[in-house]
Amino acid sequence: MSKLVTFAALAAACFVLVPLAAQEVQDATIADPKAHSVVLENEHVRVISALAPAGYKSPLHSHPPLVMISLGTARVKFTNADGSEQIANFRPGTVVWSDGGAHSWELLAGEANVIAVEVKSAAQAPSE
Secondary structure (H helix, E strand, O other): OOHHHHHHHHHHHHOOOEOOOOOOOOEHHHHOOOOEEEEEEOOOEEEEEEEEOOOOEEEEEEEOOEEEEEOOOEEEEEEEOOOOEEEEEEOOOOEEEEOOEEEEEEEEEEOEEEEEEEEHHHHHOOOO
C-alpha cells in the first residue's frame, strides 16, 4: 500500500464524526461562524470554508455528509460528541470523506485552511 493511501486512510480515521440528530447539535456555520462560512450553496452541495489560526478552539457543532479538502498544514485534535478524541495531521491535498455527525476541534499547530463540500443527496439518502 502506498504511503499516500496509508496517510489518507489514517486521516479519514481521524476525521470520523459521531452521528447525531441534526437538532441536537448546531450546524458548524451557526455554532462557529468565526471559523466556518458558506462560500457556495445550491440544490446539490453546500461548500464551507474553515479558516482559523493556531490555538483556535471550535465548539461542538455538526456536519452532514461531506468531502473535506485541506489547503493548509495543521495538527488538529477532534473531540467527538461521545468524548472520544483523535489527533490528525493535515497537509495540502489531504482529502477525507465523512458520513457526518458532531465534533469540536482544537488547532494544535499550523493554521486551519479547509474546504468542506457537504453533499445534500448523501444527507437525504436512506440508511442501509
